[in-house]
Amino acid sequence: MDAKDLLPMGEITRRSGFAASAIRYYEAEGLIEAHRSGGGQRRFERGVLRRLAFIRAASNVGLSIEEIRDELGRLPGNRTPTKADWHRISRHWGRRLDEQIAALQRLKGGLDGCIGCGCLSLRSCAFSNPDDVHGEDGAGARLLPDSLRRPHPTKRASG
Amino acid sequence: MDAKDLLPMGEITRRSGFAASAIRYYEAEGLIEAHRSGGGQRRFERGVLRRLAFIRAASNVGLSIEEIRDELGRLPGNRTPTKADWHRISRHWGRRLDEQIAALQRLKGGLDGCIGCGCLSLRSCAFSNPDDVHGEDGAGARLLPDSLRRPHPTKRASG
């Protein structure tokens, strides 16, 4: 909390592994906060390192910025997650991962069932037509949730 | 093959579930082909429905357009996948799905190991720092491969 304890940008990038541009982006998006030096440079409280770790973990689980913001916003009172918060949150994420895994396994199951059938029919093959919709549009249960579809992101900052 | 057997755009969109814009996009990208009517409208051979089914399936597995093009291009001789092709390809995709599942399970495992630890340390927590990199950059094995990171695509044509 002391003025002496505030970290400059370089320190944060080194210790978090995020690029400065990402840090600024997160600040603009309201995921983290920063004080300013007399000349306008950012000075971060130590706690942001924890928040950044949280952000990276969440993003590895596949949460979007918006979801991360929500999740951080739901933290009661103080800003950085406590042990209890983390406990609750990690169960939440665990469920999400379970869903993702289950979705992939359904897809795999469909694939296995299809091996050698050579069908790939638009009407009968559950694999190419998971929703079992042929003409009308409709949103049924899918093999893959949106959160697992068409990944292929931009090259990532490798930190 | 008969001129009578050529399907117009509306038929294709209805039967494939893809939007016309997507069909045109795939044609532009060289994934499918179309004949033209006297007036310049697209007329598709029946086989493209199969190709489109293939494209949807591949995209569900997480292949990019480019990969799908490659995969279609590797089909020997004729254009639409035969039973044997499908057999070979589905094993390929199966491996890919296995990898994706394994990656999620690693992540889940890391999460379970972390539950209640409250650490989320940038240096010691394998979950927030899967690469075990603190300051230097380096690309080690990750919990999640690029193909599963930060999904959240644009709104999808719901077919």
Place this chain on the structure above:
DNA sequence: CCTTGAACTCAAGTTCACTTCAACTTGAAC
């Protein structure tokens, strides 16, 4: 012939999570 809906083209827009760029200022050391 006229209408209507389906289809056409081409350019530009969308989303997400950032990065890159250009032009400029700070701040710590010497």
Place this chain on the structure above:
DNA sequence: GTTCAAGTTGAAGTGAACTTGAGTTCAAGG
């Protein structure tokens, strides 16, 4: 006081896979 790495800003760019829009034409029915 000089130097220069480190920091600042805002705007624009990236990439994938499409969608949207504007303005025009086609094809089939009556």
